[in-house]
Amino acid sequence: MLHLLTDPFRVVFMQRALLELILLALVSGPCSVFVLLRRRAFMAEALTHTVFPGIAVAFFLGQSLLLGACVAAIASVLLLGVGWRDGRVDHDGFLVVIISAFFAVGVVVVSRGHSFASDLTALLFGKILAVNRAELVATFVIACVVVGLLVVVGKELIAVAFDPVVAVAWGLPVRFLDVVLNVVIALVVVASLKAVGTALVVALVVVPGAIARLCSARIGWMMVIATVSAAVCSWIGLAASYDASLHHGIRLAAGATVVVLLTMTFAMVAAVTAVMRVRDATP
Amino acid sequence: MKHFLDVMSTALMHRALLEAVLVGALCGAVGVHVVLRKQPFFALTVAHATFPGVVLAEIAGLSFLVGGAATASLVTIAVFVGSRDPRFDSNTVVGIVLSGTFAAGVLLLSARAGGAKDLSAFLVGSILTVDHRDIVATLFAGGVIVLLLAAFHKEFVFGALDPVGARASGIPSAIDLLMMLLIASAVVVALPVVGTMLSVALLTVPALAARLWADRVTSTVAVSAAIGAASGVIGLCVSAQFQIAAGGAIALSACAVFVVSLLIAPRSPFAQHVRHGLRQLGATGRSRLDVRGDA
16 A cells, blocks of 8 residues: 555656655645734735736746746735725725736736647646756745745744734734735745646645644644645645556646645545534533 | 727627626626625635536536536535634635635546646636527526625625624525625626636626725616626727737726726725825915915
């Protein structure tokens, strides 16, 4: 049984894919806990759409896709930071306008190119099995930056997530910290692009944190559980998609398999904890 | 210009224009409730959730709309039930459901032989291939949605503005579920026009722009429907003239209307701020003149 989980990784491209996903798990685990605590799921989803025009324009101009994604992500984070907010156009509303505009620009740019369908599909769903050495290095660098940022302002971010009003009273720069968190999310999104594509990145920055929240209420443990669950699901997901494609003739997209496993894990943990709670409540 | 007029006079383009106006107006009307209830993320999720349904429908040889409607309603119920867990805010639940369903769609698609050739039509819409059946389906669904919106108008608005008060005065929470199902139906109807990724643009941006022009909910609905229909027409014309994707052009037109509204609409916070600044500038200028006149 165990050989099903180890055999696929004798191949170099599978090793690279696993390494990439484990690097991503190391950053998306802690990041997803903050996304959960600070209620930034919609922000994360928005970023996955706003990086799209950056990628499309970079592709059109023949520049690095990662660079284009970074530029678009940071532009949207800044736009949101300076955006108008009041009762009529609230945070989420403004976010939707930015998503729509950015994504539509991406679609228009791609539609002017020649190989519309296949380009779009590759951008949206990622190509984890085609990760190369340079991309691994890029992911590693982004991971270091993210971990560095989280180590520096982690305590403050937790304080803000716990009670924003008290955080303001303590003199913490809450708005600045929110921008930092958004930058962290943007970096994780950009780093995950190659692995799972813009359409599935949100799974990596939302689901591990939610699984962890089901298991624990302590932030330290939540980060550990989130990271471990992301890494384990990546491993099993990659092995499953390899095995199904090679031995059973069912082609399963690797990135999507990992995401489906993550959400299934969430559903199972949710069911188990619900049963346990019911049992605790009825002595 | 001649080429443009030629394109616009074809039967294909007339059908596309009709569909764009219908869907734009419908999404505009429903969108006001999406914005009032702060549920744009939910609308986005339903749009993504139609994806596995559409893939399944394609494998089974059924219509896009049937598959999309089936998974959209399943996901709506999942979000409705999941949002009752106090440990998660509704956005987290929505995010989990979104990633799960979308990944399931990708998996189905990759498992099916034949690759991803029809994917872009679904993702960004293909309004130029709309046929009579699509228009009839839009008319039918639109009629039902508008009837329900009118019939439960008071309950919907009450529930959106004061959920606790609505519950206390005996309005069942099923009314929230009904609203979510209506949003989901609007998304499914918009699929052939702007595709899954941009239907959220038609469902929120016209409504956000309309809020800058009107105060009462009923007048906001009217303005929003008008902006939605206008975005459809403008986008379609722009896409025909410059040969760009119609879905993208329609979404960008809606965003352009929003930006213009932000600049000039009477209730826009930005325009109010600018007007206030100008008035102050004018006041100080006048007082300086007065002083000089006295001297």
